[in-house]
Amino acid sequence: MHWFESELVLLDQLAELYLKSQQQSGTDIVNVSEDIRIKRGRFIGALQSIVNKVVNLNGINACAAYHEGLVLAYAEAMPNIDALGVMIQESVNVTQQSARILKLGDIQQIVIVGAVNKVAMLSVGPVVLCIVCSNAINLASVLSQENEA
Amino acid sequence: MNSNVKPFEIRKTQVSEIDQILRNLMSIQGVSAAAIVDNEGLVTHIHRDFEINTDAIGASVQVVFGAASRAALHVGHHVTNLVICENAEGFILAMPIDAGFMLALVTERDALLGRVRFELKETIPVLKKLFASYLLK
Numbered sequence: 216m217h218w219f220e221s222e223l224v225l226l227d228q229l230a231e232l233y234l235k236s237q238q239q240s241g242t243d244i245v246n247v248s249e250d251i252r253i254k255r256g257r258f259i260g261a262l263q264s265i266v267n268k269v270v271n272l273n274g275i276n277a278c279a280a281y282h283e284g285l286v287l288a289y290a291e292a293m294p295n296i297d298a299l300g301v302m303i304q305e306s307v308n309v310t311q312q313s314a315r316i317l318k319l320g321d322i323q324q325i326v327i328v329g330a331v332n333k334v335a336m337l338s339v340g341p342v343v344l345c346i347v348c349s350n351a352i353n354l355a356s357v358l359s360q361e362n363e364a
Numbered sequence: 365m366n367s368n369v370k371p372f373e374i375r376k377t378q379v380s381e382i383d384q385i386l387r388n389l390m391s392i393q394g395v396s397a398a399a400i401v402d403n404e405g406l407v408t409h410i411h412r413d414f415e416i417n418t419d420a421i422g423a424s425v426q427v428v429f430g431a432a433s434r435a436a437l438h439v440g441h442h443v444t445n446l447v448i449c450e451n452a453e454g455f456i457l458a459m460p461i462d463a464g465f466m467l468a469l470v471t472e473r474d475a476l477l478g479r480v481r482f483e484l485k486e487t488i489p490v491l492k493k494l495f496a497s498y499l500l501k
Contacts, residue, residue: 252490281478
């Protein structure tokens with residue numbers, strides 16, 4: 216498993232821990248609140264970290280994370296950041312509808328390949344991680360590069 | 365039999381947790397003020413990193429939210445969950461908590477709207493519970 220896969224697994228685990236923390240019941244709302252806040256902080260921190268690392272890889276044009284179509288984390292300057300958010304939300308909505316009919320299960324990845332660039336969208340907990348790179352790039356290979364960020 | 369001390373300690377802890385939540389919201393990039401406003405527009409808790417007229421912000425947030433709620437009702441959208449004012453220099457976001465209390469955030473232009481909205485949406489259920497138990501005491 217290369218570094219990106221490991222980071223995604225970690226991110227998934229943090230997302231799951233966060234979602235579980237939200238389902239806690241009990242009367243000790245103060246401690247529950249603190250626990251939820253800390254777990255959300257860890258998840259967002261790990262998400263920002265992965266975004267920062269991915270954008271530093273050779274061949275990656277941009278990387279950002281979105282929640283319901285609005286930008287949640289990004290690294291460095293990113294042109295058309297809102298347009299990308301719209302594209303993600305539209306794509307996810309359409310795909311989810313078809314996935315239900317086709318019984319695909321929860322959507323994990325969507326890749327849109329254009330003549331010039333391509334966009335990969337990876338679903339992680341409540342957010343979508345979005346990576347933009349040139350059409351000619353082999354994304355899996357680039358993401359397995361040793362990361363020095 | 366419970367003494368009067370116990371409820372006081374519970375309230376104190378709840379208040380400190382509310383303060384911690386506001387401090388956490390303030391740590392988000394671009395957020396310059398986080399406040400809780402009561403149903404009369406008075407600010408009950410606030411964290412901010414600039415001089416702000418708390419009376420004015422409290423009253424305005426309630427007025428804006430009230431107007432937005434009525435607009436939502438007029439078009440059949442029922443309950444208003446979030447009001448976002450996009451201004452030349454930033455955003456003001458307001459979300460209802462419970463019993464007329466509201467959570468209001470003031471942000472700079474460079475704030476990540478998705479991040480702020482995500483934190484707000486995730487924070488409100490917890491604040492609702494904190495307020496529900498706080499108001500019951």
